[in-house]
Amino acid sequence: MSDELATPEKVWAEMVRGNERFISGTPRHPRQDVERRHHVAAGQAPRAALFGCSDSxxxxxxxxxxGLGDLFVVRNAGQVSSDSVLGSLEYAVAVLGVPLIVVLGHDECGAVKAAIESVGPDAPLLPVHIRTIIDKITPAVRAAGADAHEVGRLHLRDTVREILENSELITDAVAEGRLAIVGANYRLAEGRAVPDLVIGSV
Known part of the structure; x- marks a missing residue:
C-alpha cells in the first residue's frame, strides 16, 4: 500500500517539482540505483498512477x-479508455492505494492527427484495431474540427469523463477525498505538463 501521508495535494506537488527539474535540465534521477531496485523487488507502493499516450x-x-516504483503507468496510443485501462487504474486505487491519477495527453499526437484525417471524404481505410482507437477520438474531432490542439484538449477531457462514468470505484474514491485526477497536456518541445482539468482536490 502507498504511504498513508501521501495525499493527492502532496503527490501532485511532487509531480510538479519533478517536471520543473526536467524542464530546467536539472533532473535528480532519484531512486534508480541498485539499492532501490532491490528494495522494490519484494513489492510496490507507487505514489501515483499515470495513464498516458504510448508516444515514445x-x-x-x-x-x-x-524512479523505480514511483509511478504505476498505463499507456496506449492516444490515451483512450478501455476495460483494461479501467481495470489497471482501479487496481492502482483499490489495491496499491494511490491518491492521484494523472491522465496525460500531448501535442503533435499521431492518434489525434489520424482521427482528424479519418473524418475527411478521402479518408484512408484503417486497420480494424487502429480504427478502434481512432473512433474514441473522433467525437472530439467533430466538436473541434481540424484544430489538433483543441481536439487533443477535448479528447483529454472526454477520457477523464469516461473513466469517471465507467468506474464507480474511482468515482467513489474521488467523492471520499482519497483520490484526485489531474488531466494534463504535455508540451513536447518545452517539456512541461500543463494541467487542463482537476477532479478532486490538489
Whole structure:
C-alpha cells in the first residue's frame, strides 16, 4: 500500500517539482540505483498512477523525474479508455492505494492527427484495431474540427469523463477525498505538463 501521508495535494506537488527539474535540465534521477531496485523487488507502493499516450516521447518517469516504483503507468496510443485501462487504474486505487491519477495527453499526437484525417471524404481505410482507437477520438474531432490542439484538449477531457462514468470505484474514491485526477497536456518541445482539468482536490 502507498504511504498513508501521501495525499493527492502532496503527490501532485511532487509531480510538479519533478517536471520543473526536467524542464530546467536539472533532473535528480532519484531512486534508480541498485539499492532501490532491490528494495522494490519484494513489492510496490507507487505514489501515483499515470495513464498516458504510448508516444515514445512521453516517458513518464523521465518527464516527472521519478524512479523505480514511483509511478504505476498505463499507456496506449492516444490515451483512450478501455476495460483494461479501467481495470489497471482501479487496481492502482483499490489495491496499491494511490491518491492521484494523472491522465496525460500531448501535442503533435499521431492518434489525434489520424482521427482528424479519418473524418475527411478521402479518408484512408484503417486497420480494424487502429480504427478502434481512432473512433474514441473522433467525437472530439467533430466538436473541434481540424484544430489538433483543441481536439487533443477535448479528447483529454472526454477520457477523464469516461473513466469517471465507467468506474464507480474511482468515482467513489474521488467523492471520499482519497483520490484526485489531474488531466494534463504535455508540451513536447518545452517539456512541461500543463494541467487542463482537476477532479478532486490538489
Amino acid at each position: 516521447r512521453l516517458a513518464a518517469e523521465i518527464i516527472f523525474d521519478k
